[in-house]
Structure formats: C-alpha cells, structure tokens
Amino acid sequence: MTLAIDVQGLSKSFDGRIVVHDLTLKVARGQIYGFLGPNGSGKTTSIRMLCGLLKPDAGSGTCLGYDVIRETDAIKRHIGYMTQKFGLYEDLTIAENLQFTARVFGLDRRNQRIEAALERLGLQHRRNQLAGALSGGWKQRLALAACLLHEPQLLLLDEPTAGVDPKARRDFWDQIHAMAAQGITVLVSTHYMDEAERCHEIVYIAYGRLLTHGPIHQVIAESGLTTWAVSAKGNGARIAALSQALSGRPGVDAVAAFGAGLHVGGRDAAALERAIASHREDPLLSWHQTEPNLEDVFIDLVARAENEQRAA
Amino acid sequence: MFWRRFLAVFIKEFVQMRRDRITFAMMVGVPLMQLILFGYAINSDPKSLPTAVVIGDSSPFARSIVTALQNSDYFEIVGPPVSEREADELLRLGKVQFVVTIPVDFSRDLVRGERPTLLVEADATDPAATSNAISALISLNDTALDHDLKGPLAGLKDAPPPFALQIQRRYNEEGITQFNIVPGLMGVVLTMTMVMMTGLAMTREQERGTMENLLAMPIRPLEVMLGKIVPFIFVGYVQVAIIVLAAHYLFDVPIIGSLSLLFGAAVFFIAANLAVGFTFSTLAKSQMQAMQLSFFYFLPSLLLSGFMFPFRGMPDWAQWIGEVLPLTHFLRIIRGVMLKGNLPYEVWPNLWPIAAFMLAAMTLALLRYRRTVA
Numbered sequence: 001m002t003l004a005i006d007v008q009g010l011s012k013s014f015d016g017r018i019v020v021h022d023l024t025l026k027v028a029r030g031q032i033y034g035f036l037g038p039n040g041s042g043k044t045t046s047i048r049m050l051c052g053l054l055k056p057d058a059g060s061g062t063c064l065g066y067d068v069i070r071e072t073d074a075i076k077r078h079i080g081y082m083t084q085k086f087g088l089y090e091d092l093t094i095a096e097n098l099q100f101t102a103r104v105f106g107l108d109r110r111n112q113r114i115e116a117a118l119e120r121l122g123l124q125h126r127r128n129q130l131a132g133a134l135s136g137g138w139k140q141r142l143a144l145a146a147c148l149l150h151e152p153q154l155l156l157l158d159e160p161t162a163g164v165d166p167k168a169r170r171d172f173w174d175q176i177h178a179m180a181a182q183g184i185t186v187l188v189s190t191h192y193m194d195e196a197e198r199c200h201e202i203v204y205i206a207y208g209r210l211l212t213h214g215p216i217h218q219v220i221a222e223s224g225l226t227t228w229a230v231s232a233k234g235n236g237a238r239i240a241a242l243s244q245a246l247s248g249r250p251g252v253d254a255v256a257a258f259g260a261g262l263h264v265g266g267r268d269a270a271a272l273e274r275a276i277a278s279h280r281e282d283p284l285l286s287w288h289q290t291e292p293n294l295e296d297v298f299i300d301l302v303a304r305a306e307n308e309q310r311a312a
Numbered sequence: 313m314f315w316r317r318f319l320a321v322f323i324k325e326f327v328q329m330r331r332d333r334i335t336f337a338m339m340v341g342v343p344l345m346q347l348i349l350f351g352y353a354i355n356s357d358p359k360s361l362p363t364a365v366v367i368g369d370s371s372p373f374a375r376s377i378v379t380a381l382q383n384s385d386y387f388e389i390v391g392p393p394v395s396e397r398e399a400d401e402l403l404r405l406g407k408v409q410f411v412v413t414i415p416v417d418f419s420r421d422l423v424r425g426e427r428p429t430l431l432v433e434a435d436a437t438d439p440a441a442t443s444n445a446i447s448a449l450i451s452l453n454d455t456a457l458d459h460d461l462k463g464p465l466a467g468l469k470d471a472p473p474p475f476a477l478q479i480q481r482r483y484n485e486e487g488i489t490q491f492n493i494v495p496g497l498m499g500v501v502l503t504m505t506m507v508m509m510t511g512l513a514m515t516r517e518q519e520r521g522t523m524e525n526l527l528a529m530p531i532r533p534l535e536v537m538l539g540k541i542v543p544f545i546f547v548g549y550v551q552v553a554i555i556v557l558a559a560h561y562l563f564d565v566p567i568i569g570s571l572s573l574l575f576g577a578a579v580f581f582i583a584a585n586l587a588v589g590f591t592f593s594t595l596a597k598s599q600m601q602a603m604q605l606s607f608f609y610f611l612p613s614l615l616l617s618g619f620m621f622p623f624r625g626m627p628d629w630a631q632w633i634g635e636v637l638p639l640t641h642f643l644r645i646i647r648g649v650m651l652k653g654n655l656p657y658e659v660w661p662n663l664w665p666i667a668a669f670m671l672a673a674m675t676l677a678l679l680r681y682r683r684t685v686a
Binding site for chain 1 (some may be wrong): 520521522524525526527528529530531
C-alpha cells in the first residue's frame, strides 16, 4: 500500500510558541482522513506544512512522494488545497475564477475542463454570476471545483463545511466519498463529530500534539473509557444537580450533558462505579452503561492532555 | 447614562488606536515630517544659483561684474569661464541656472559710453526659481562697476547705468507658471496613483483571504509581482497621455522634444513607483495602512522633488533626499524633454537614478514578499 502522506516529526512554532509539535502522519492512498481537534490546535498549520505553504522548523517527509521541504513546487502542482476562508475572487464571475485557476496551473484543454467543472457543479446557467453573490454552500462547491480542475491526487480541505447548511454538507460528503472511490486521497479538517464518522480514519490533535489516530471504532475501543448514560424522570433540575454532584469526584473524569440526560465517563471502571453508586439508587434516575461516543473520547483526551501540559 | 455610554466608545477608540501602530505612527509622524519639511527644507527664495560665465572680453570690468554677481548671494559662479557652446549645453542639461555673457569689446564700448549689453540667460523652466535672482540682477546693474568707474570714467556713473542688461528667459520666455506645473503634474499624478494602486492591490488579497489560495497554487513570487504591476503600467500610460494632451491643447505648453523619448523614460518611473507600492503592500496589514504608507512616501516626493518649491532653494540634506526620489529626476526629464528638447544622451543623467531606484525597490519588494510567503 502506497502512502499519499508520509511525514515524521513535523514541528512549527511562531514567535516561540509551539503550534505543531512532532507530528507524524501516514495516510494511505484513496482514504478519507479526518483531521480533528479544538480551535487553535494546529490543524491549519499542519495542513499548510503538508501543502508546501509553510516550511516546518523540524521534521521531514513526503506528500505524494514529493519532499515537503524541497519539492514544494511539485506538491503545489499535484495537490488541491481548499482554504478555510473562501479563497477565490468575489469580484470575478464563476467562469472567470475557474479560468484564472486553470491558467495558473497551466492546464491544457482549459475550456473543456471548465465546462466539465461547471456541469458537475450544476452552475452552467450561472457562470456569469459574481462569486461574491453566491451563498455559502455554493461558494464551497465552487472552491472545491476550482481545486479539482487540475485533477489532484490528494485533496487537503481545511474546515470545508464551516457555515454550510446540512443539505449542502451532505452533498459535499457524497462528493468526497465518490472521489475517494476513484482513488483520490482526502485529508479533511472538521469540528463536526458526524463528519468525523464519515471518515475512514481520523487523527485527533490538541495543543499541537497528535493525541490519537486510527479508524473510529478503534479510537473508541482504545480510549479505555467507561460511560454511563443517565436520564431523569421528571424535570432537568435533577440532572443539573447530579452533574454538579459528580463533577470532580474521584473516578469521574467527564460529565457532559447529552440531550435531556448526562454522560458520565471515567477511565477506571471500578472507581467510576463507586462514585455513582449512591446515585444509582435514586428512583428518579435511570442508568445504563453505554459505548462512549467520539465526543466523549475527545473531551477526555483533551482533558488528559491539559493535565499533562500542566504537569510538564 | 449618556456619559457612561459615551465613555465606553471613547475608551474603546483609544484602545484600538493603540493597537494600530501604523495609524498611530502616522498621526505623530506626519506632523513631524511636515514640520521638518516645511520648516527647514522649503525656501521659496533660492540663493547661490549655479551660474556659468562666458567672457568674451577679459577686463577688470568683466572681473568686477563677476565678483558682484558672486557677492549678491543669488549667483554662484561654477568653474572657469566657458565657451558659448558649452554654456548652452550646461543650461540644457540643467547644470546651471544662469549663463552670463560678457560680450567682445565690452570694456571698449563701456569706456566710450556706448552702453554695451550684458547678456544674462536664465533657465526659466521654473520661473519661481529665477525671479528673485533676476530682480537682484537689475539692482546690481547700477552698482557693480562703482569701484572701477573712477577718475575720467566717473561721469559714466550717472544715470543711465553704464551698461545695458539683457535678460533672456530661456525655454519659457514669458515665465508662464503652467509650463512648469503641467508637465510636472505628470510625475506627481503618477507617483500618487501608482504607489497607492499597487499598495492596495496586494493588501486587498490579504484582506479578502484570497492570498492564501494564491500562495497555495504553483505560481512564483516574481510572476505574481509582475502580473500585478504590469496592468498598472498601462494605466500609467493613460495618465501620461491625458496630461500630454491637456498640456498641448489646454495649456499650450510647448512640446519641443520627442514624445517617444518621454514615453520611454516614463516606463522606468512608473515601474519604480509600482515597486514602491508593492513593497508597501507587503508591509501593510490592511488597505487602510497601505494608503497611509503611500502618503508617507508621497509627501516628501511632492515637497522635495522641486515640484512645488525650487529644488536649489533647499538645504543640502534636503537636496540629498530629493536626489534619491525618482520624482525629482523624472521632473527634470519631463521639463527637459518638453521645454528644452533634451535628447536621449541629455536625459540619461536623470534616467539611471530612476532605474537604479526601480531595481532597488523591486528587489526589496520581492524579498519582502518572499518573507510574507514563508
């Protein structure tokens, strides 16, 4: 199996602040790789190092077989990078934006490619509309079309679905899966857990460090978390009181509101059971053990990373 | 309640002002700059103007006249006497402001009481620079030879003055201000718009978030810079054409030299300004800051180039700064070509400083741009 991305020990700091620390990443071709982490965790910086925009302070590796430090020109020619903010010109029309992109890449059969892209987008009749007049969802589709014009083998998408409605988001993901089926590798950063679940594998980073990676079921299984779901008969006041009572108790590592109930999680199953024992007898509460979801896992990972940071 | 809400906005404004360093520097820097430039650099009564003398008759009278010129503060005789042809050349090149010609047989005619004519030619492309010196010349006429006219010649002291003074305003006989201002405006307009336009063009990409996308594509810094600059060269030429047409049809400014020479020289000047604008755009974080930086460049260009105030009236330090600015040289080129009919070799001494400035600015722009990228 060949790797689309294969980097070791990438690090970057700005003004002495470490933004990405020792990032090692291996992504197989044709995979959809979810890149997750809280705001400011170093996702964008990592992506910018992968696509040759930023020079890492340390580390090495390849993207599509090209060296990320020395062969940035080749990388730029062969990957598609979609920036977090709409990166095309709002005062150019849809067709003009595509023309510009095609020219910069020096593509042959320019008009043919643009026609095909417009058709795929369903934008033929709006080709002369200014990009600035498009809604968020359409802008995102246009941006994706522009970075697909040169038929890249690797797509780096930086929070592509921020501010896009659910329907457009679903269409977008269908398109990503269709591309992966054709062998295109996709690395996509996101905040949405449901999107993470659409990825073949995920990477979770926080504070510039990779905390976990792998297929979702594996990430969950490896977390070693025990999670109890509690729901209350009656009003929410009871749940709020319980949340207060349990937070910070030994054995309880995470308490999170979940719908009308709570998720209570801990790494030590026995300690967690001791902590909740007295509350389990409460007739107004109903308890059952559940599989932790991705969010539980991530919140726990971040909490642990915070503790380690503080300890260090 | 009114005061509390007023204070909320008031405090917020101060905090924001402190954050925006460039704006703050502008508010303090511009008055300081104006104070220095207007207070120390500008002088609308230029003295010590370089003057060449052509002596057709070497006599004590001639020497006295030269000494008197020197003593008047307005004239500074440069070098030894020159031939008529050399003097003409110096004037065309703008190396001297005046040529004083003492004709053959000057002393003989003077002694005979025939009132010989002393010819003074002034480079009147900038009438303001020469008018005070010319007034001084007229009073000089009465007294220059007082010491020499003794004994039998004492009678010549009585009015009318012993010799006649013929003043020739070269290149602008009637001393029309527009002849100086309108061609000069070409340089000023180009400086203002070219620097600002490119300054805005690049920061706009930053502000709108299109820069990141551009950088991620396989395009090199030089390609981006040239691609951004060249369209404005066309805009610059449109401006040049408008001003040339207006100069000719509206203001009757003579166009003696070759227009193609002017257009050819303009390309360097335009490119130099564009490169400055590009550099500013790599320094500025917003379009607003790019505008402010352009102003910082524009102000000394306007004041120290010789456009608004006579270049030779300024103290040395201001002239040195002026010599670095492309506008100074471009003004000399336009006035030289349009009013004096300068030829390519006469334009060269002012063209290479512009070209050198252009190369320096482009290198700086490219280095700065590369740094923004990395």
